[in-house]
Amino acid sequence: MNHTLTNQEKMMLAREKAARKPNLKRRKISQSIAFTLMWLMGFISIGALIWIVGYVLARGFPTINMEFLTTRPAGGFEGEGGISTTIVTTLYLVVLTIAIAAPLGIGAAIYFVEYANEAQNRSKFVRWLVRTARTGVEILAGVPSIIFGLFGFAVFVSFLKFKFSLLSAGLSGACMVLPVIIRTTEEALLAVPDSLREGSLGLGATKWQTITGVVLPAAIPGIVTGIVLSVGRIISETAIFWVTLGGSYRLPQNLLSSGRTLALHVYMLATETRAFDKALGTAAILIIIIMLLNLAINLSSKYFQKRLSGK
Amino acid sequence: MGCMKVRPIFILFCVIKTMDMLKNTFSTVSKKPFKVLFFIFLSTVIAVSSLITGVLAYFAVIEFPINGSTSLITGGGLCFLFLLLSRGFYTLQNWARTSFISILILILLIILVNETFKFSSAVFAGKQVLSIFEILKYLGQFLFKLILSGVIPSALLYFLYKAEEDFSETPQQRHLFDRTIKNFLLSTALSSILIVIFIFAFTLQESQLAIKDIGLEELLTGTIWRPGSIISNDIAQFGLVPMIVGSIYSTIGAILIGIPLSFGTAILLAEIAPDFLRTIFRTAIELLSGIPSVVYGLFGMVVIAPLIRQIPAEGNTTGFGILNASIILSIMILPTITNITEDAIRAVPASYREASYALGATHWQTIKDVVIPAANSGIIAAVILGISRALGETMALIMVIGNSIAIPTPVNDNPLSIIFSTARTLTGNIAVEINYAAGAHRSALFFTGVLLFLFLLIINRLANRIMKGTKKI
Numbered sequence: 001m002n003h004t005l006t007n008q009e010k011m012m013l014a015r016e017k018a019a020r021k022p023n024l025k026r027r028k029i030s031q032s033i034a035f036t037l038m039w040l041m042g043f044i045s046i047g048a049l050i051w052i053v054g055y056v057l058a059r060g061f062p063t064i065n066m067e068f069l070t071t072r073p074a075g076g077f078e079g080e081g082g083i084s085t086t087i088v089t090t091l092y093l094v095v096l097t098i099a100i101a102a103p104l105g106i107g108a109a110i111y112f113v114e115y116a117n118e119a120q121n122r123s124k125f126v127r128w129l130v131r132t133a134r135t136g137v138e139i140l141a142g143v144p145s146i147i148f149g150l151f152g153f154a155v156f157v158s159f160l161k162f163k164f165s166l167l168s169a170g171l172s173g174a175c176m177v178l179p180v181i182i183r184t185t186e187e188a189l190l191a192v193p194d195s196l197r198e199g200s201l202g203l204g205a206t207k208w209q210t211i212t213g214v215v216l217p218a219a220i221p222g223i224v225t226g227i228v229l230s231v232g233r234i235i236s237e238t239a240i241f242w243v244t245l246g247g248s249y250r251l252p253q254n255l256l257s258s259g260r261t262l263a264l265h266v267y268m269l270a271t272e273t274r275a276f277d278k279a280l281g282t283a284a285i286l287i288i289i290i291m292l293l294n295l296a297i298n299l300s301s302k303y304f305q306k307r308l309s310g311k
Numbered sequence: 312m313g314c315m316k317v318r319p320i321f322i323l324f325c326v327i328k329t330m331d332m333l334k335n336t337f338s339t340v341s342k343k344p345f346k347v348l349f350f351i352f353l354s355t356v357i358a359v360s361s362l363i364t365g366v367l368a369y370f371a372v373i374e375f376p377i378n379g380s381t382s383l384i385t386g387g388g389l390c391f392l393f394l395l396l397s398r399g400f401y402t403l404q405n406w407a408r409t410s411f412i413s414i415l416i417l418i419l420l421i422i423l424v425n426e427t428f429k430f431s432s433a434v435f436a437g438k439q440v441l442s443i444f445e446i447l448k449y450l451g452q453f454l455f456k457l458i459l460s461g462v463i464p465s466a467l468l469y470f471l472y473k474a475e476e477d478f479s480e481t482p483q484q485r486h487l488f489d490r491t492i493k494n495f496l497l498s499t500a501l502s503s504i505l506i507v508i509f510i511f512a513f514t515l516q517e518s519q520l521a522i523k524d525i526g527l528e529e530l531l532t533g534t535i536w537r538p539g540s541i542i543s544n545d546i547a548q549f550g551l552v553p554m555i556v557g558s559i560y561s562t563i564g565a566i567l568i569g570i571p572l573s574f575g576t577a578i579l580l581a582e583i584a585p586d587f588l589r590t591i592f593r594t595a596i597e598l599l600s601g602i603p604s605v606v607y608g609l610f611g612m613v614v615i616a617p618l619i620r621q622i623p624a625e626g627n628t629t630g631f632g633i634l635n636a637s638i639i640l641s642i643m644i645l646p647t648i649t650n651i652t653e654d655a656i657r658a659v660p661a662s663y664r665e666a667s668y669a670l671g672a673t674h675w676q677t678i679k680d681v682v683i684p685a686a687n688s689g690i691i692a693a694v695i696l697g698i699s700r701a702l703g704e705t706m707a708l709i710m711v712i713g714n715s716i717a718i719p720t721p722v723n724d725n726p727l728s729i730i731f732s733t734a735r736t737l738t739g740n741i742a743v744e745i746n747y748a749a750g751a752h753r754s755a756l757f758f759t760g761v762l763l764f765l766f767l768l769i770i771n772r773l774a775n776r777i778m779k780g781t782k783k784i
Contacts, residue, residue, distance in 0.1 A: 024673075031675035038583055041575020045649070046592060048642050049599045052610050059613075070440035081438075088435045107499030115493055116500075129501065136504025142696075142771035143510065143764065144703025146738045150760040151510040153745060154517050175506050182503065206485060208492050236603030239705040239738075243745050251436040254428055266605045267706055276613055283606045290601045298594070 060284025073249040079275025085251040089259035096170035105181030113189040141179035148176045149243040164246030164258040172244045177230035188222020221304035232293045238263045346474045351400045358393035405478045415468045422460050514760045521754035525549045536716045538752040549755040553718045557734030562701040564637025573645050577652035600646035608710030611639040626722035627731040631713035634730040644697040655689020688777045695774040705738040
């Protein structure tokens, strides 16, 4: 029945509404409920972290001993052996990837910070180029790792015939960490005060001399932070190396031989063998490495801030 | 007859001219410092010897790793390069010195890499890492070899380094050098867009075969993925729908679990929690984002799967499946969403909050009715980026989702039981099969890659656009 409301009914409704209007007490209660919920969510998030890290460390630590660290994995269904070669391979790959990505990334960041503004004003084409380059960095930062893997597989493994090798993996990994290095280096360069540049230019140094002699040394802690961040990404990456590094448990004898990183070893132990305790042990080592790297980043960024503020 | 007369005179003329030139050269050369003379001599010797080696290898007189026309080209090229260098040294050009230094550094690097590989192969490649004494022994050998093979390049490097003042550099050259550096840096800046173009071009080119042989329609709407028969393509079927459905289900699950958690955490950190707790939480979340995805996958396998197995429900058998994947994914996207949301909330000007308080609103009312609506676009961007991370995640999902290639279906018409069924994601499909795939199968996987790349590109650009819009306010 849809009949129009009489005046009296309207007034009654309005009175009811006014009565329902939250008073302070009610609002306080709803606030405390909501805040309790927020605290709960926050503690669930942190709890998940503590659970994962704690569980892996607690289950992994009993496996870790000198023998585990110094024996070669033996393959097979039981996942026998330790992780000696995977540690060395991870180290190789980190050094190789950084050696490829760092010059490119730092160079790009220097261009964006030191040259781009000045060059943009000179010609429209250069402005377009710089904008495209920046878009490229943005896009690259959002590409998922399996696509980098696919790319590396198509180009380095098949097209250039590097096969599954350190070189293919290093080149594909470098594509992944490039945006990380560019962004952090850019931030570090931007944090260097202009007065330093002006002082150097005023002494008659060329732009390049200013950059290598003054700006880069001042920005080094920031650049190192970026590199450490990339090292963390490389160590924890699996998808790219699964399709470009192969997975041989032997030690790579040169740049063109296949290998297995720590993270890849965890994956292969977990999916192809029954040796879950060994997988957990390796995972515990990975977590410890990541924690140490995080610590290093925190310390170095603190140091960087202190130095730039001139204390 | 005239020729006969001319010839001796001509030859004599030539000889005299040559003598003159040689004398001239000698006199100018002898004025130069000894170091420079040495490098002129060295570059010339290297040039001549590389040419001779190339020619000899071409005629197979000597055994050489490269032969045939490549050896001739390499020899000729090297000869030209070093003659150029020697000419550069002769005219005291700074670039000659710089290029020689770079060549020497390259040689030293190659020696270092080579010896390092040899050393670590000797120490680590065996079944067991050697004892400490043997490592020391090999270390000694390594250092000795390094010094022995590196001594000549290092000495040359040292001399060149010291000979700086012998080389001239005009202002024009300095300017030219600066411009070269600038252009070189521009090319490094362009490397990322080049990589993007290469990624797109190569994956698209590799997926040509799939588009041609299988057809877009079958790929995008086919419900059966059975790459089994590689030899005869007619039996194999390449429908991507099961994988698309798997990706969508696990992402929705991750969003449903992850968003309340991350929003709650973000609001807590930005508005409610005291500073010291915020520092602790932020550090912890940073650590959470750094943990390798395989560790999450492993955790899903050994902890979450047995827990899910205990839930008494229909269709719940192994513990691996969409539910497990959603839980793991939600923890993995938590740092991304939390960080961006928190930043967006913090970016809301304090004056908004103060105005709300002045109107008598409580803290929660302020958050709910003022702060969150103001931070809306940042929060949307956070969710989009979270979705993009969830869709791109690979290895952790392979480990927990069960990897069946059937479309997840509910048991006994109970729609809730779908969360227990196993599935496979687009990314997982690529990673599991690419290493042995061939022909149309391989191409179909690359097509999956193109699809993912384009989709994620679009939604990432969207998120970036939204975030940039908020920054302008």
